[in-house]
Amino acid sequence: MRRRKSLPLEKGFCAVTSDTPRPPPRRRLFGAWGRRELQGLFWQVLVVGIALAVIGFLWSNTVTNLSARRITTGFAFLGREAGMPIADSLLAYNPRDTYLWAFVVGVGNTLRVAVIGIVLATILGTLIGISRLSANWLLSRLAAVYVETLRDIPLLLQLLFWYVLMQALPAARAAWRPVEGMFLSNRGLILPAIPLGPPQLWVLGTAVFGLAVVYLIRRWLIVQQMRDGKPRPVWPFAVSFILALPVLVSVLLRVSWTIEWPELRGFNFVGGLTLAPEYFALLIALVTYTSAFIAEIVRSGIQSLPRGQWDAANALGLRRSFMLRQIILPQALRVIVPPMTSQYLNLTKNSSLAVAIGYQDVVSIANTTLNQTGQAIEAIALIMAVFLTISLSISFFMNWYNARIALVER
Amino acid sequence: MTAIADMPEVPRAARRPQTGNPALRWLRANLFSSIPNGILTVVLLAVLAKGIFSFVQWGIANAVWLTPANDSSACRAVRGLGACWAIIPEKYRFILFGTYPFDEQWRPALSVLLFIALFYLSTRRALWRRELVLLWVGALALISMLMWGGVLGLSFVSQDRWGGLPVTLILATFGLAFGFPLGILVALGRRSKLPAIRSLSVLYVELIRGVPLVSLLFMASVMFPLFMPSGFNIDKLLRAQIAIILFAGAYLAEVIRGGLQAVPRGQYEAADALGLSYWRKNRLIVLPQAIRHVIPPLVNTFIAFFKDTSLVLIIGIFDLLTTAKTAIIDPAWQQFSVEVYIFVAAIYFMFCFAMSRYSRGLEAASGR
CATH class of the missing domain: 1.20.5 (Single alpha-helices involved in coiled-coils or other helix-helix interfaces)
Known part of the structure; x- marks a missing residue:
């Protein structure tokens, strides 16, 4: 066995400590717990x-x-006949259906307003946010007034306001016709529609399939470009798979795409797509209110980019659209996406204000159920479950998207 | 879109010769810098002019400003053509103060002024000291005394007769005053090293933030009696207030947590090195810095609460929006709800706009 060489330092170190005796360790009450x-x-x-x-x-x-x-607790009441009328719903419903189905119909109504609202609010909010940065003084001022006004008035007040305006519209006979085939009256907004049966849905399915194929092709083209640096256009593939393929299928299978024009018969409209006044008012209120917040997010996202990014892109002589698409937006999105997620969640939660104007979303239906059956805890638990599920799905999706666009650091 | 065209603003003066009338130069630079921009300006001006013209026609030229008491015939005559502002002088006492005894309405009016003074004083940087808490306690106690009465010769007014603007201000301010300490505790809990406390805080925050305020208010109005021993019941306004406090606490906790995360680690370590206890460390070192960081988002959160208090309409509490909605139930005035909503919107707007201006000023000051 080899003896370890003791370091000279060790000796001196020991000598110093041995001069001042260490105090005894503090007594601990419970073993090692301090x-x-x-x-x-x-x-x-x-x-x-x-x-x-x-x-x-x-x-x-x-x-x-x-x-x-x-009152017996438990969810057994969900199997009973609901007996409540639901005036306007996405899914088929009649009052003899069960409470469970009424809830599902309510969730459908909530999603109908939330999903379309999110899409429209994003588009409108982005346009307004960009307008606020416009070089045109008038446009940027108008956008600022829009944002400032809508943000500072309670949503519920705006919703009641829109609903009152809807009710003040002329009756069906004297309906406004801003565009041919479109009617605006106190029955809501009536639009021409294309009836979608299984054959039409198949054609649309082909288009979705085409979209997926084009996405894969685009990725492959980018890989190719990374190899030899030659840009390859993706639009020929996009046209052929997303447009030409469904058209071909539609012609071959002789799918008819007749437009159904609404017409006035008696006191009401027949045919076409009807947006009930309640739904329409709720949609307008949610979209305009949320778009004001989204506009601010988009504006600050774009402004957060250092000026050097614009200068560098300009110095490279890039076209403006290319510069926006490839340089500015990808970076701005990183700042924009997280607060946007909370706006989407807010819009979804705010859709519960529907109860104030009688649009039957899930909260309104749960509230009626609660009054009819007295099952307060169960009804509230269902509302919570529905909203938590929606919130978690939105956050999950947005977190995934955020991770995708996030800066990859070495 | 011509938008973004000149982001960031390139100093135009450098590009164009500095000649001619400054006003013309300004017009040229800001409205007619290019052909598409010029077209856009003209189109916008046309739309704006039409909008302003029809609003002036409806809201001023054809409007009815005053009518004899409780007589809406003049308004009916111009219905659809002009606004009926006469409904405001007719109903403003009810809209602002609800069913508070008519002769005693100076008390809620004074309370509103006290609230405004309290908000104003709280924005003064020189007053951001410990004494501010005393000021809040004193002002809120004074307001409660004024509203309830029963002392100093004031007659007692029970809270189911309160209504209008004071109720909105009470819900929002008490929501903040109690939600803020709650939020601080929960934010500290969420960053605590103790697993049980951390998970309780996370559970609370996520549950409250996951559901709409409407369902919390329903819970407060419908389920609260179920939760309490039979025979024990508290007033509807107080129940809604509790729901708003719990709601505010969860949102404020997240804002404050952001501030806590912004305090550099060295500050915590320095406090530990001084041997400060957990509470003294947070009270003296960490929280003052954390809260200063998040004052602008705190003001924004307060704006959101102020607007959200209007949701109590759904459970039938007489706040400003509910009194407005009730005022137009009167059959004689039923058709003039737009005018009332515009009046109430203007009140909400003034409060929120003042706060958002203030928060913007703070942000600009901290950015410098």
Whole structure:
């Protein structure tokens, strides 16, 4: 065995410490646990204990109250006949259906307003946000006034305002016709529609398939370009797969695409696509209100880019559209996407204001159910479950998108 | 779009010769810098002129400003052509103060002024000291005394007769005053090293933020009696206030957490090195810095609460929006709701606009 060489330092070091005797280690109450750990444990036990006590108190009260009112807890009531009318719904419904189906119809209505609202608010908000940065003084001022006004008035007030305006529109007979085939009256907005049966849906399915193929082709083309540096246009593939292929299928299978024009018969309209006044008012209110917030996000996202990015792109002599698409937007998006996610969540949650004007979204239907059956806890739990699911899906999707566009750092 | 065309603003003066009338130069630079820009300006001007013209015609030229008490015939005559502003002098007492006893309405009016003074004083940087808390406690106590009465010879007014603007201000301000300490505790809890406290805070914040305020308010109005021992019940306004406090707490906690994250690590370590306890460390070192960081987003959150208090309409509490909606139930005036909504929107706008101006000023000051 080789003896380790003792370092000269070690000796001196020992000598110094041995001069001043170390104080005996502090006695610890519970083995290795120090004061800090004990304090932590104490606080945790205290807080959890209080939380449990409060929940237990509320729970026992609730159980007593429910049994006093002869309400049986549980979700069995969902199987019973709902008997409530739903005037305007995406999914087929009649009052003899169950509560469960009424809820599903409500979720459908919420999603109908939220999804279309998100798309329209994003488009409008982006346009206004860009307008605020316009070199045209008038346009940028107008955009600023729009943002400032809509942001500073409660959404519910705006919603009531739009709804009152809808109701003040002329009756169906005297409906406004801004464009041929489009009617605006107190029955809502009526648009021409194309009836979609299975054959038409198949053709649309082909277009979606074409879109997926073009996406893959585009990725492959970019890989090719990375290899030899030659740009390859993607538009011939896009035209052939997204447009030509569905048209071909449609011609071959003789799918008819007749437009159904709405017409006035008696006191109401027949045919076409009807947006009920409640839905239309809710959609307008949500879109205009949220677009004001989105406009600010887009504006600050674009402004957050250092000036050098614009200068560099200009110095390279890039065309303006190319510069925006390839240099500015990809960087601005990184700043824009996270706050945009919370705006989408806000829009979805705000769609619950529908209850104030009688559009039957999930909150409104849950509220009616609650009044009819007294199943308060279950109804609120269902609302929470629906909104938590929607919120989590939106955050999940946006986080995925955010991770995709995030800066890849070495 | 011609938008973005000149981002960032290139100093135009350098490009164009500095000749001619300065006003013309300004016009040329800002409105007619290129042909598409010029066309855009003309189109916008045309649309704007038409909009302003029809609004002036409806809102001023054809409008009815005053009518004899409770007589809307003059308004009916111009319906569709002109606005009926006469409904405002007719109904403003009800819209602003609800069913508060008519002769005592100076009390809610004074409370509104006190609220405004409180907000104004809170924006003064020189007053950002510990004493501000005392000021808030004192002002809120004074306002409660004025509204309830029952002391100093003031007659007692129960809170189910309160209504209008004071209720909106009470819901928003008390929501902030109680939600703020709650938010601080939850934000600290969410950053705590103790797993049980951290997960409770996360659960609270995510549950509240995940659902719409409407469903929380429903819960407060419908489920609260179920939660309490039988026979025990508290007033509807207080229940809505509790819901708003819980809601505010969750959102404020997230804002404050952002501030806590912005405090450099060295500050925590320095406080630990001084041997400060957890609470003293946070109270003296961390929180003052964290909160200063997030004052602009805090003001924005407060604007959002102020607007969100209008949701209590759905559970039938008489805030400003509900009194406005109730005022137009009167059959004689039913058709003139647009005018009332514009009036109320102007009140909300003034409060929110003042706050957002203030928050913008703060941001600009901190950016310098």
